[in-house]
Amino acid sequence: MSPADTVVVTGAGKGIGTAIAHRLAADGRHVWCVDVLADRAEETARALREAGGEATGAHCDVGDPGSVTALWDRLAVAGPVSGLVNNAAVFPRGAALEIGLAEWQQVLAVNLTGAFLMCQAFARQASGSGAVVNVASGQAFRPLAGGAHYAAAKAGLVNLGRVLALEWGPLGLRVNTLVPGLVPSDQSRAAVDDAGFAAQATITPLGRLATPAEVAEGAATLLSASFVTGQVLVVDGGVLRL
Known part of the structure; x- marks a missing residue:
């Protein structure tokens, strides 16, 4: 792999996004660490550089089309x-009858529309080859109460990847979807307590939850697998078994 290979990772300021950025930098890629919080993006990029990798921090709010254009x-x-x-996401919780239109639109703007705009921009600059990994969720297949907007957006992301794989395969572009299981992180801890994490571990065939590094391994695999496209890779220890 050439050090000139450049990968953009959104939501790289924390959790799974940070782990993916570290893994790709360790693989010899130049990683653009993108986050809605510029200081977190640069913090991740700095850590990658201090570890000997190549990285650039950049601000982007993927829910804002103008911000996406500015990044590209x-x-x-x-x-x-x-x-x-495409890892950036928001994960608010709320009963469907209580979700306001503004909140619904914001969740879809970040979790689905933003990923679509990032994919478009990527494809327009590509020259014969390239790969996209969209990070979805197990809730695309087995949704939970209290997150209708999140589950809908992640389900849409799965089928978006399948359609783009069909349309862009002739262009030499691969598009796949990564589905992590529940991973303890700042975002998930805002919605799941310790008992919830423990309960999820008990129904996982491997008997524990994944680490962010293990999810990052899945992202790296999909980026590198040169004849894999239109696929869904689940990294959840065997819960979904699709």
Whole structure:
């Protein structure tokens, strides 16, 4: 793998996104660590550089089309991008009857529309090859009460990946979907307590929850697997068994 290979990772400021950025940098890729919080993006990029990797921190709110355009304008100056990991997401909780239209639209804007716009921008600059990994959720297949907007957006992301794989395969572009299981992180801890984590571990065939590094391994695999596209890779210890 050439050090010139550049991958954009959204939501790289924490949790799974940070782990993916570290794994890809360790693989020899130049990682653009993108986050809605610029200081977190740069913190991740700095850690990668201190570990001997190549990384750039960048701000982008994927829920804002103008912010997405600004990011790709900057990337166009920096050089071609060979890979994209759409990991940025928001995960609010609420009963369906209590979700307001503004909240519904914001969740879809970040979790689905933002990923679509990032994919479009990536494909438009690609020149003959490249790979996208969209990070979905087990809730795309087995949703829980209290997150209708989140589950709907993640289900949409799965089928978005399948359609893009069909349309963009002739262009030399691969598009796959990564489905992590429940991973203890700042985001998940806002919605799941310790008892919830323990309960999930008990129904997992491997008997425990994944680490962010194990999910990152799945992302790296999908980026590198040159004849795999339109697929869904579940990294949840065997819970879904799709």
